[in-house]
Amino acid sequence: MSTQTKITALIGFGTVGQGFYHYLTANNEDKKLATVVIKNASKSRIPDTLNFTTDVSEVYQNKEINTVVELISDDKEAFNIVKKALQQGKSVVSANKKMIAHHLEELVELEKQFGGKFLYEGAVAGSIPIIKIINEHYAFDEITEIRGILNGTSNYILTQLFDKEIGYDEALQQAQEAGFAEAEPSADVEGYDALYKSLILTAHAFGKFILPEKALHIGINNLKKSDLAFAKANHLKIKLVASIKNHNHKLTLSVLPTFVDENDNLFHVKNEYNAIEVVSNNIGSQFYKGKGAGKLPTGHVVFTDYKSLKEAKYTYRNIASGKRIKYEPNQNIWVYSDKITLLEKYLEEVVLINGSQGYGRLKIAYLIKAKELINIHHVSIIALSLADFADLRRNYLRKSAKSARK
Ligand SMILES: NC(=O)c1ccc[n+]([C@@H]2O[C@H](COP(=O)([O-])OP(=O)(O)OC[C@H]3O[C@@H](n4cnc5c(N)ncnc54)[C@H](OP(=O)(O)O)[C@@H]3O)[C@@H](O)[C@H]2O)c1
Incomplete structure (x- = not known):
């Protein structure tokens, strides 16, 4: 690869594929593009002069193609393509977080075995080069915690909910009209997308490959106007927060709507923006x-990966130390809910505020088990830190005492 000229196949010519192509032409690299694989031959394309095909086998048969940029929306087909390309020793750039979260361990093995490179910065947090930051900037430090807003669609909807005081359905519809949410939004609003990204970061920062089925993700789709009102009354916001922590070699991971106060950097992240806080031993x-x-x-990070294929390679250096870290879904957390009593059998402790509304302490593993119940009954679940819990309880007791005095 190092002395060879790059001959490239682009798979997918949608939003990100066209973004990548923009940088390819702007940097006079388009002559290296041998073929563009798409699904629907009858769609009109700009430019229409590229070598479009619907037959991906042309990529495998053409031995001159040594680089594949995979940017399709079908994760199962994406896995087939990436796997075959790596097995042929081709280098691959992808942005498909769902496919990568499900198959990363196997793909890393194929990269090692057949010698093609595999880069995927575009899969996590759009324009923030967080995989590079973890691998390079933190190469000589130990990361203890990553928390962040990793899904722009959910953050856009939450921003509208807080700023315009509208309901969830209306905010989703507005996000769809503004192009910030897809017609089928479940991957974003149910927290899957943020989870896939969290799992990719977990592999790099903590050397652990955890499958999506084993981890907790609760989205913003069950939040009610009353939850927003509760947050506002207590000077808080709700954000969809991905949290990964390594404490004494025990790793906890969750994607949850979470109360944040104004001292938290995430409080101020608005609309489609993503943000990540990294905590490490030496840097803080x-x-x-x-x-x-x-x-x-996204096209920009994909093009940056593409340009750096010659010299860049993820080291996965934390896999060795990751063997000492245990994934711990039995960790307890505090959550707020409009119907906390529905989770009664899972709770270790409960503090009721009003009717079924209140706080509960329970294991992350139990929240994973309770997912179906939560969705059937549209139960709102919002995580809170111990400090926030203490503040909220104090506020509540103060208000109760005041109304009792009246
Ligand atoms: N959109 C973003 O901002 C963003 C950000 C980060 C990561 N990503 C990831 O990037 C990837 C592409 O997303 P996108 O937003 O560009 O999707 P998109 O706009 O829906 O475009 C998808 C492209 O994939 C092609 N395609 C779908 N199934 C195919 C198949 N089986 N064989 C060949 N081509 C197929 C489609 O072909 P036709 O044109 O013929 O329909 C289309 O060109 C996804 O994995 C996504 O998760 C997207």
Whole structure:
């Protein structure tokens, strides 16, 4: 690869594929593009002069193609393509977080075995080069915690909910009309997308490959106007927060709507922006913020991967130390809910506020088990830190005492 000229196949010519192509032409690299694989032959394309095909086998048969840029929306087909390309020793750039979160361990093995490189910065947090930051900037430090807003669609909807005081359905519809949410939004609003990204970061920062089925993700789709009102009354916001912590070699991971106060950097992240706080032993806390998606921001990171294929390679250096870290879904957390009593059998402790509304302490593993119940009954679940819990309880007791005095 190092002395060879790059001959490239681009698979997918949608939002990100066209963004990547923009940088390819802007940097006079388009002559290296041998073929563009798409699904629907009858769609009109700009430019229409590229070598479009619907037959991906042309990529495997053409031995001159040594680089594959995979940017399709079908994760199962993406896995087939990436796997075959790596098995042929081709280098691959991808942005498909769902496919990568499900198959990363196997793909890393194929990279090692057949010698093609595999880079995927575009899969996590849009324009923030967080995989590079973890691998290079933190190469001589130990990361203890990563928390962040990793899904722009959910953050856009939450921003509208707080700023315009509208309901969830209306905010989702507005996000769809503004192009920030897809017609089928479940991957974003149910927290899957943020989970996939969290799992990719977990592999790099903590050397652990955890499958999506084993981890907790609760989205913003069950939040009610009353939850927003409760947050506002207590000077808080709700953000969809991905949290990964390594404490004494015990790793906890969750994607949850979470109360944040104004001292928290995440409180101030608005609309489609993503943000990540990395905490490490020597550096302390650092905060990164940027556009989480879109044609040109994502196309740019994909093109940067493409340009760096010659010299860059993920080291996965934490896999050795990751063997000492145990994934711990039995960790307890505090959550707020409008119907906390529905989770009664899972709770270790409960503090009721009003009727079924209140706080509960329970294991992350139990929240994973309770997912179906939560969705059937549209139960709102919002995580809170111990400090926030103490503040909220104090506020509540103060208010109760005041109304009792009246
Ligand atoms: N959009 C973003 O901002 C963003 C950000 C980060 C990561 N990503 C990831 O980037 C990837 C592409 O996303 P996108 O937003 O660009 O999607 P998109 O706009 O829906 O475009 C998808 C492209 O994939 C092609 N395609 C779908 N199934 C195919 C198949 N089986 N074989 C060949 N081509 C197929 C489509 O072909 P036709 O044109 O013929 O329909 C289309 O060109 C996804 O993995 C996504 O998760 C997207």
